[in-house]
Amino acid sequence: MQLVISPLIIALDYADERDALILADQLDPAQCRVKVGKELFTASGPSIVERLQERGFDVFLDLKFHDIPQTVAKACRAASRLGVWMLNVHASGGSAMLRAAREAVEDGGGTRRPLLIAVTVLTSMDDDALHEVGVNSSVVEQVGRLATLAAACALDGLVCSALEADRLRNVLPELLRVTPGIRPAQYAEDDQRRIMTPAAALAAGSDFLVVGRPVTAAVDPARALGQILNELVAKPGDSREPG
Numbered sequence: 001m002q003l004v005i006s007p008l009i010i011a012l013d014y015a016d017e018r019d020a021l022i023l024a025d026q027l028d029p030a031q032c033r034v035k036v037g038k039e040l041f042t043a044s045g046p047s048i049v050e051r052l053q054e055r056g057f058d059v060f061l062d063l064k065f066h067d068i069p070q071t072v073a074k075a076c077r078a079a080s081r082l083g084v085w086m087l088n089v090h091a092s093g094g095s096a097m098l099r100a101a102r103e104a105v106e107d108g109g110g111t112r113r114p115l116l117i118a119v120t121v122l123t124s125m126d127d128d129a130l131h132e133v134g135v136n137s138s139v140v141e142q143v144g145r146l147a148t149l150a151a152a153c154a155l156d157g158l159v160c161s162a163l164e165a166d167r168l169r170n171v172l173p174e175l176l177r178v179t180p181g182i183r184p185a186q187y188a189e190d191d192q193r194r195i196m197t198p199a200a201a202l203a204a205g206s207d208f209l210v211v212g213r214p215v216t217a218a219v220d221p222a223r224a225l226g227q228i229l230n231e232l233v234a235k236p237g238d239s240r241e242p243g
């Protein structure tokens with residue numbers, strides 16, 4: 001099997017632009033997209049997005065906006081002007097916020113309309129963590145509820161764990177499923193709670209796999225990425241349940 005378009009998004013979780021670009025320069029834009037998150041963007045500002053785009057990368061700007069509708073809409077418009085490929089908001093911000101975000105990316109004034117996706121329940125959370133913040137549903141129920149809300153507001157996709165991808169593919173096939181919490185077999189869970197191996201996540205219905213430390217913390221990041229791509233074109237492996 002040949003992967004026509006790579007589903008990998010590498011999370012450039014670095015403290016500064018220099019380290020992020022050192023890693024990016026070891027990667028091939030034909031093999032992955034890259035993600036700029038809160039740490040890197042706060043440290044280096046929009047210039048990091050430009051630097052990565054100059055190198056040919058599609059950029060997922062992961063700032064997980066969650067605020068009043070007007071503030072989120074303005075932030076989404078500013079992100080659109082950067083020409084990013086994808087950006088995200090928290091679905092728990094509610095329908096008014098999601099619709100405002102959707103309208104903002106539509107007329108955002110960038111070179112292309114970014115894909116707008118909604119974070120359901122963070123992959124670092126399990127049922128107990130949800131209960132702690134007053135949500136008495138299970139993770140599966142809460143992901144389903146927020147996914148339905150995102151679909152009603154015409155978002156392009158969801159951030160969820162691969163454990164929920166199969167179910168979401170069946171009930172809301174129109175939404176992209178972007179899944180962090182990807183862990184090759186034997187790799188540490190770290191602060192993630194809902195994890196799956198790359199091949200199992202793809203087989204379960206993930207459209208895009210967000211991978212950070214398994215690549216960025218590797219001695220040879222390009223080799224680690226190559227190994228994951230090889231795993232994706234080989235037979236799907238076994239799924240890893242939260243430990």
Ligand SMILES: O=C(O)c1cc(=O)[nH]c(=O)n1[C@@H]1O[C@H](COP(=O)(O)O)[C@@H](O)[C@H]1O
Pocket residue numbers: 011013037062064088119121122123124159160180181182190192210211212213214
């Ligand atoms: O929106 C995200 O990208 C995200 C959502 C989520 O639920 N869980 C999650 O881990 N992420 C991001 O995905 C990346 C995962 O990194 P690793 O755990 O190092 O693979 C980090 O940059 C997180 O900020």
